[in-house]
Amino acid sequence: MKYSNYLLLCFLLLLAFIMHKQLHLSTNLLGTFASKSSLQYLDVANDLGYTKELFIAIKGFDGNSKRELKSIVKLLKKLKAIKSIRYTITPTKLLKNYYKNYYPLLANFNAQKLSQQHLNDTMKNLYNSQLQSFYSPINKNDPLGLFTLKKSFPTPNHRGKYLALGDYGYLIKVTTTVSPSQMQKAKKLYNTLHTILSQYKNVTAFAGFFYTVENSQKIKEDVTHILLFSTLLLFIIYLVMLRKISLLVHVSITLFSSIIFASLISMTIIQDFSALAFAFGASLSAVSIDYFFHYYFHNFFQSKKCYDKSVFFGFITTVIAFGILSFIPIPLIAQISIFSLLSLTYAYVVFTFLFPFLGIEAVHLPKQERSINGIKAWYITLLSVGLIIYALQNAHFDTNIKNLDYQNSKLLHAQELFSRANKEKLIPVLVEANTQATLLEHLHQLKQKDPTSLSLANFVPTQQECIKHKENLQRYDFVSLKHKLTYAAELSGFAPNYFQNSYKFVHKLPLCNDLNLSCFENLGLNILYKNKKVYSLAYVHNLDKVLSLAYVHNINSHSLFSTMVKSMMQSILTYGILIFVLVMLLLYISVKNRFIYALNYILFPFAISISIVTHFYELNIMHLFSLVILVAIGIDYGIYMSHSNRAYNTVLAINYSLLSTVAAFGVLLISSIHALSSIGLVISLGIGSIYFLTRFMR
């Protein structure tokens, strides 16, 4: 039994070594805030190429900028991860072929019956136009101009034939094969692009996956620094407190093992376990030290008792709180809760059932009782309620989830440059249908709602429209027209047989259900078949108008996440109330007469934290989550203190564990990731308030 703590660690390390290939930490912060179901349309949009775009701007419009543009394009064309490159307004070969093949079905047709006189006049005018100094070639296929192709969409901003980013410079639009969630591919392409573009001055590039690469690196560095710093700090604190190397080693091994235990299970049962959940969960595991300190200073290890009532109630309430939170539909919070539940349980079991066999020596503290001439519990309760009311009146919510991520100012600046200069301001939406024909109908209905939108409806008619148009063409008497045309041409002086092939194309019309739409991929308008559904993107100006259509889905990450955050806040509130009620119940069962006293350990830290945060900052989702965690932490101390608030050893145990919790969470304050620093702030304020209560509340 003496060595079982070491054996457990060895076993867990061996397990970690065996499983290391399956263990993976995700750094996709946004993905960990939103549930998979809420992001399903975003996933489809990603498959369609949304967020796979890369933008490169070359400052200026001079010869040098143009040379750089062409040189960059040349280098990009060699890259395998590049699907298509757009840098001119010239239509692609595929698009030209599409119009060539389906011209009669796509162009508007003037079905008016033309008289011989009308044809004579038209041909005479055409003849005269050829005598003019300005050369204008004749369209032999349709010399009478009966077919007119309407403009499909406004020409993008350009200088000459080259795409332009407002007045900033030339623009290259690239579709890559990399989405922001594909870490390895993203990193590879990012490095290649970085090598290519660093050769040029005045070049700015932006892609969604740049955040993945740069932020992920930053998040990993940040998390590593925090964990190292926090571990070092805790080690020093424990060394000073315990002063016994063997005990320090055992406590450290238990905490370390509890983190490995929780990591192994969490990463096995949860796909894409978040690095942030790991960092926060690991910090939270330090909370379990309070079980040890309480046992240690109350000489529980030598007492032969099965369990300690205070520690048990503290543990159970914390576990229940995390247990409830693990069902919250916010992946990051659920992950942190599961991790904490596992690590705290491991630590509780080891401290309670294993440590009594380690031969730990009893602590001899003076059996003195503290004399407390502090503030009455009722006053603290009233102050807390007052502060909570102040905070609720003062609270402003920050619903922009991106504010929680690492604030990559360089990329944010680049993103701002592209969105500011892009005057088109089109918002992407996802359109869903059961078949391709229905999809086209949906896109046309969307176009009626927002006529300035861009989608396949700009280029492709619906099947019904196409059939109607085809029937219209088949009804028209082209044979008679051709006779009249030949006569008029000869009369005007045109070369004989010059128009012999005119309107021949109408005799072999393509099929309406056979339109090949692959040429629109370059414009970001391809079609995707997924899970027995057909999807395509549309770009709209009026999001609210088109979202009233049931088959149109919002994929704009900003508005999507903003809506999501509102529902997350609602979830946290609901779960928070549920936890609060349960904690109250458990608290009452545990402390009965000293209920108000114990309650203050929840109310006061909560009130101090929320009032200070709302006074200086906008309240974000991580602040709310930390407040709920604070309730779970505070309850332990409430129970311990209400059972023996005058005992020197209880206060000492609490102060030591508070110090270690501050060391674990206070470090989060230095994080450059707003999500982590928000947690650090709330927990540090809360722990400070608990310390105040242990000193000054009677």
Next chain:
Amino acid sequence: MKLFLLLFLFATLLVAKSFYFHEQRYSAALEKTLDFEGVISFGVNSLKIKYKNTDKTIIFKNEEVDILQGSKRLKLSEEQSLQMALFFETLLDIYHQRDVKLAKNFHIQQHIRVVFFIPFGDIQEYIKKIELYKDLKRVTSIKFFLQNNDTIKIKIEHEIQ
């Protein structure tokens, strides 16, 4: 010879040069050859054409084509504009003998007094072949063979001082 060409290129890069020109156009539709005259000015990246007996002027600058009638700008369709821009850019590159750039769209066959440009890629849709005639000092004429069997020969006459 190379030095001469370099000096020539350098000189043309410094200032826009204006020439009287004679255009001989064969229209396959009319089975007729038509003659026009005017003034053509070549800049480094710009071109201006003004025909005799008309107030219309074609200006090609910054890869965009403008047709002015007096001070009024005439509207061109996008397709027309792109086609004309392609045509004038080619004309400008040929005049300045930008062979590296031209080689991206043409197979170039050099002869003593004539250079043949055989197109490939997008430009092939409109142009069958281009012939460039030159003497020791300068380009003398450029002949475009179009896909619709029309031909346009621009004979560059004396320079306007």
